[in-house]
Amino acid sequence: xxxxxxxxxxxxxxxxxxxxxxxxxxxxxxxxxxxxxxxxxxxxxxxxxxxxxxxxxxxxxxxxxxxxxxxxxxxxxxxxxxxxxxxxxxxxxxxxxxxxxxxxxxxxxxxxxxxxxxxxxxxxxxxxxxxxxxxxxxxxxxxxxxxxxxxxxxxxxxxxxxxxxxxxxxxxxxxxxxxxxxxxxxxxxxxxxxxxxxxxxxxxxxxxxxxxxxxxxxxxxxxxxxxxxxxxxxxxxxxxxxxxxxxxxxxxxxxxxxxxxxxxxxxxxxxxxxxxxxxxxxxxxxxxxxxxxxxxxxxxxxxxxxxxxxxxxxxxxxxxxxxxxxxxxxxxxxxxxxxxxxxxxxxxxxxxxxxxxxxxxxxxxxxxxxxxxxxxxxxxxxxxxxxxxxxxxxxxxxxxxxxxxxxxxxxxxxxxxxxxxxxxxxxxxxxxxxxxxxxxxxxxxxxxxxxxxxxxxxxxxxxxxxxxxxxxxxxxxxxxxxxxxxxxxxxxxxxxxxxxxxxxxxxxxxxxxxxxxxxxxxxxxxxxxxxxxxxxxxxxxxxxxxxxxxxxxxxxxxxxxxxxxxxxxxxxxxxxxxxxxxxxxxxxxxxxxxxxxxxxxxxxxxxxxxxxxxxxxxxxxxxxxxxxxxxxxxxxxxxxxxxxxxxxxxxxxxxxxxxxxxxxxxxxxxxxxxxxxxxxxxxxxxxxxxxxxxxxxxxxxxxxxxxxxxxxxxxxxxxxxxxxxxxxxxxx
Numbered sequence: 001x002x003x004x005x006x007x008x009x010x011x012x013x014x015x016x017x018x019x020x021x022x023x024x025x026x027x028x029x030x031x032x033x034x035x036x037x038x039x040x041x042x043x044x045x046x047x048x049x050x051x052x053x054x055x056x057x058x059x060x061x062x063x064x065x066x067x068x069x070x071x072x073x074x075x076x077x078x079x080x081x082x083x084x085x086x087x088x089x090x091x092x093x094x095x096x097x098x099x100x101x102x103x104x105x106x107x108x109x110x111x112x113x114x115x116x117x118x119x120x121x122x123x124x125x126x127x128x129x130x131x132x133x134x135x136x137x138x139x140x141x142x143x144x145x146x147x148x149x150x151x152x153x154x155x156x157x158x159x160x161x162x163x164x165x166x167x168x169x170x171x172x173x174x175x176x177x178x179x180x181x182x183x184x185x186x187x188x189x190x191x192x193x194x195x196x197x198x199x200x201x202x203x204x205x206x207x208x209x210x211x212x213x214x215x216x217x218x219x220x221x222x223x224x225x226x227x228x229x230x231x232x233x234x235x236x237x238x239x240x241x242x243x244x245x246x247x248x249x250x251x252x253x254x255x256x257x258x259x260x261x262x263x264x265x266x267x268x269x270x271x272x273x274x275x276x277x278x279x280x281x282x283x284x285x286x287x288x289x290x291x292x293x294x295x296x297x298x299x300x301x302x303x304x305x306x307x308x309x310x311x312x313x314x315x316x317x318x319x320x321x322x323x324x325x326x327x328x329x330x331x332x333x334x335x336x337x338x339x340x341x342x343x344x345x346x347x348x349x350x351x352x353x354x355x356x357x358x359x360x361x362x363x364x365x366x367x368x369x370x371x372x373x374x375x376x377x378x379x380x381x382x383x384x385x386x387x388x389x390x391x392x393x394x395x396x397x398x399x400x401x402x403x404x405x406x407x408x409x410x411x412x413x414x415x416x417x418x419x420x421x422x423x424x425x426x427x428x429x430x431x432x433x434x435x436x437x438x439x440x441x442x443x444x445x446x447x448x449x450x451x452x453x454x455x456x457x458x459x460x461x462x463x464x465x466x467x468x469x470x471x472x473x474x475x476x477x478x479x480x481x482x483x484x485x486x487x488x489x490x491x492x493x494x495x496x497x498x499x500x501x502x503x504x505x506x507x508x509x510x511x512x513x514x515x516x517x518x519x520x521x522x523x524x525x526x527x528x529x530x531x532x533x534x535x536x537x538x539x540x541x542x543x544x545x546x547x548x549x550x551x552x553x554x555x556x557x558x559x560x561x562x563x564x565x566x567x568x569x570x571x572x573x574x575x576x577x578x579x580x581x582x583x584x585x586x587x588x589x590x591x592x593x594x595x596x597x598x599x600x601x602x603x604x605x606x607x608x609x610x611x612x613x614x615x616x617x618x619x620x621x622x623x624x625x626x627x628x629x630x631x632x633x634x635x636x637x638x639x640x641x642x643x644x645x646x647x648x649x650x651x652x653x654x655x656x657x658x659x660x661x662x663x664x665x666x667x668x669x670x671x672x673x674x675x676x677x678x679x680x681x682x683x684x685x686x687x688x689x690x691x692x693x694x695x696x697x698x699x700x701x702x703x704x705x706x707x708x709x710x711x712x713x714x715x716x717x718x719x720x721x722x723x724x725x726x727x728x729x730x731x732x
Contacts (some may be wrong), residue, residue, distance in 0.1 A: 001143045003193050005153050007076050008136045010189040012157025014080075015129045016597065017165050017182050018087045019044055021175050022122055028246035028261050029232075031371075035511055038704040043119040044126055045697035051130020053690025057683075059138045072411050073139060078194035079132045084183030084190075084483035086125045088224075090138075091175055094121055095228040098262075105232055105250070106257070106264040106330070111518035130693075147685035148608045148671025155601030162594045173218070174225040174241065180217030187213060233259075238328055242320035249328050256328050258298075258321075264555045266298035268329055271468035273299030275435055276366050278469045279477075280398035281307045282455045283431075283442050287361045291315070291390075293349035293378070295366025297325035302336050304364075304515055306464045315352045318682040319525045322346070350383055351582070363387050365399040369415070369510055370499070373708070376507040379419050381500050384426040388445070395429065396444050403439040405482070408489055411516045415509035419495025425498055434486035435477055452478040500712075501580045502644070508709030541726040548730035555730050556676045557691045559626065560669060562727030564635045564695030565665040566720050571596055572703040573716060574640060574659050581649045591652075595659040602660075603667020611671060622672040623731065629672075630728035632665045637720040644713065666692070676711065 023040050030036055046249040094117070098105065101113050109117075137150035169178045229239050229248070237256075238249035256268040266272070277300050281287050285423055289311045292300055294433075296314035316322055322344070326334050337344060345352055349367070365387075370376035377383060379399070387397050401416050408416075416439055423430045427443035431450060442448050449455060455478070456471035477483065539553040548558040578592060607625075614621045640658055643650045670688060677684035707716045 001140070001145060003073065004076070004139045004143065004145075005048050005149075005517070006189055007073075007080060007193050008133075008150055008153040008159070009157035010080060010186055011083075011129060011132050011136060012154040014083050014087070014157075014182055014186055015048075016158040016161035017169070017178065018083075018125055018129075019122075020162075020165055021087070021178055022090060022094065023240070024246070025175060026118055026121070026586055028241075029094050029097055030109050030118070030262060031514070035515075035705050036114070036118060038701040039115060039118045040122070041704070042697045042701035045693045045700065046121050047123045047126030048130040049690040049693035049697065050071060051127035051132075052134050052686050052693065053130070054684035055127060055131040056134030056690075059135050073193050076132060076135055076139065077190040079128055079135070079194070080186045081190040082128060083125060083132075084186040086128065087130075087179045088176065088183060091179055092123055092224075092228055096231050097121075098232050106259055106262070107363040108263075108517070110699045111515065130690070133689060137685040138278030141685075146608055146610065146611065146671065147674045148604055150685065151670050151689070152601050152604035152608060155597060155604055159594060159601055161598040162597050165316070166591070166594060170241070174221060176224040176228075177218050177221030180221045180224075181214055184213035184217050207397060210484065220526075223578045225363060236688070238324050240320050240324065242318050244318045244320075247318075247324055249319055251328070254302060254330075258324075266295075268299075268333065272300065273303050274469040275440065276300050276398075276400060277303035278362065278459075278464070278466065279433060279440055279649075280362050280396045280442055281309075282458050282474070283398075283444075283448050284362050284394070284396045285449075285458075287396075289313075289358070289360045289362075289392075291353075291356070291360040291363045293353070293363070293365050293367065295327065295364070296337070296344075296368070297333075299333070300364065300366055301339075301342060302331075302333065303466075305336065305339060305341065306466075307462055309341065311343065313343045313345060313352075315347060315349045317346070317348050319346050348582075350377055350386070352574060353383070353386050353390060359390050359395075361392050361395050363391060363395070363397045365397075367399075369401050370419075370506040371510045371514070373396060373504060373507060373576055373579055376499065376504040376510075377501060379422070379499055379506055381422050381425055381498055383501075384423055384443075388426055391445070393444050394444065396442055396448070396597075397423075398440065398442050400438055400440045403434060403437055403486075405434075405437050409513070409516060411513035413489060413493050415495050415506055415513055417490050418496045418499050418506050418509060420490040421494060421496060422498045422500075432487050432490055433477055434480075434482040439486065449650070450478055454579070456710055478728055502714060503712030504709050506709075508706070510703065511709075541722055545729045547725050552722075556673050557687060559630075559692040559727045559731045560673050561695035562723050562730065563633070563666045563669045564692035565699040566637075566723040566727070567662060567701045568696040568721050569707070569716065569723065570633070570637055570640065570662045571659065573637075573713060573720070574655060574662065576708055576713060577640065577644045578652075578655045580644075582652065585682045591656055592659045595656045596663040599660040599663025600667035602672055603664040603669075606664075607671035613674065618675055622675045626669055626672045626676070627728060627731055629665045629669050630731070631698060633662075633727075634721040634724040636662050636665065637717045637724070641717040672697045 026040050027036060097117050098109070101109060103109050133150070133154060136154070137147050139456060140150045141147055167176070173181065226239070230236050233239070233250055234247055235250040235252050236248065237251040240247050248259040250257045250259070258265040273295070276295060281290070281304060287307055287309055290304055290309050290313070292304065292312060292314045294316065296316060301312060301314055326337070328704070336342065365378060367378055368375055370379045384397070391397060401419060403416060404412060420430065420432060420441065423443050425440060428445060429447050430441060430443045431448045433440040433442070452475040456474045459471055459474070497503065497505045544562070548555040575592060610625070611618065611622070636658070641660065643654055670692065673688050674684045677688065703716060707719065711719070
């Protein structure tokens, strides 16, 4: 029994780390928007469900009186050893995906091939992990244990894996070192499982063997990491993984190109920084104190210092970017960061705006468009209000969004129009400048200067030398038909919803814009409205309840699927809410994930304890508690919404407690449901584990990509209540 417990712990440990590592690799290789996250998570859960429910039938699908399965501890040991190999191979496959697909570094990968890679790459490891879970539960039941114990031990391993990866591996190891180190653990556990109890002394030798394998993994992993990165980046001079993504720098002919998560961030010899910095600074008659959120190492600080400013506060969230810039940029660009007028602050930009110690004349936001929930929080009505609060009277707030020089697609018009009208809801004066394929928005509490002669005169008065933003270029931008036409197009989108923290519609529009590049025929669904209600979701839930009432033998399975759906939706909501309030502080978000895993394991342990103490009517007791858990999920959703709407931000510990409780309830449900399913406990465990994962698969994908941005967090909380009610009605 001890060996099986160790194997299940190793399985949970490996699966959690593998999931995070492969997710990060996929994001670093493809475009890391919310759709990719949702697809990757859905694919992971779906393949594990297929392995648990489908392949698991090789272990459990046997009739009465059939001989015992030949799949025993040796098969379990071999499976764990294969996990060690598969993770390394799958990382290499992802690294080589752009070569296989013949995609230039920094370019978009077409949607179809990207989906194929995201869905298929995790399949081997996920199928094996699902199968091994069912096999491990089967072996535990054969030795007199409970199926729920297997769920609890696998969850305990997941907690260990999540905590180690979040606080140790991600900070000190590269992906291949992590994969090989996990592989060394798996090989050690596999060897332990494969040895008979009579060879106890031999098992003691596995400890020094494991240490030796770990040392080899660290050395070999580093070489594999750099070798496989050069498959894609032929001119690689720097690569590092930070809590915020993968930063890669290529060098050619004195130019440095910075890529973040596979997409071009900026080039060292670009003139784009001139437009970002000079237009808002020229719009202010006497800029003295400037706040720059992002873009400083891309040249924004250099250009801003050409104006008669006395202080520039440059806020950057990723210390790794600053370290890379200091090491790779030309000496004259690095020296600018050491200018006495420049204050570098390494923190989340929104958190700094909320707690800024003084006010500013000009605030410049130079971040990517709202393609993710993390970025969208810098384009919401709440953030614009926070920025206005730290602007001096007559101050200028500026941001930019990708646009189009001539034709604006409906998706582009909606995304940029939503940001424009959200700005207008806070600032009485907003001007949009169209420069090539970019919109620059300037906002203030007083009318903004748009006379090209005045702005060009300020260039000369301040003695500013530029390569691109010259007096003639300023006149071109402000007198061309695109200036008037762009403003008119933005005004024409007056009915578009405002972008808000709890209803992040802009990143949904950005997702629609991205998809329309590959599939213009999908435009119509994005154009149609009327989805912002719960009625269209209540119908399929009602169908599910009727199905459970019609086929009573499916009721428990459907209930567990609803539990998995509600739990994953609530977990995503907690992560979204935490992100809105606290930004992308990775260590704390990792704490929430670890708390979720701990909740699942503790919930399963609590149910197993209860089952052991009930002397009679175990099924009746289990059914009553399972019904109560459905109510608990609904209550937890309401409490979360209450916490999120408090007048002051809730402490981090409150989110950790919510994540723990939200996972504790479904963790309790699994062992109880096993008792209620007729037949073999190991077979029921595999089936219910698969149903739980299918529900989680739907919850993760739909909540991330559609429900939160379109419905908003409050309505999705209501949907969690409906899902809990559906699970309750399916079981009564």
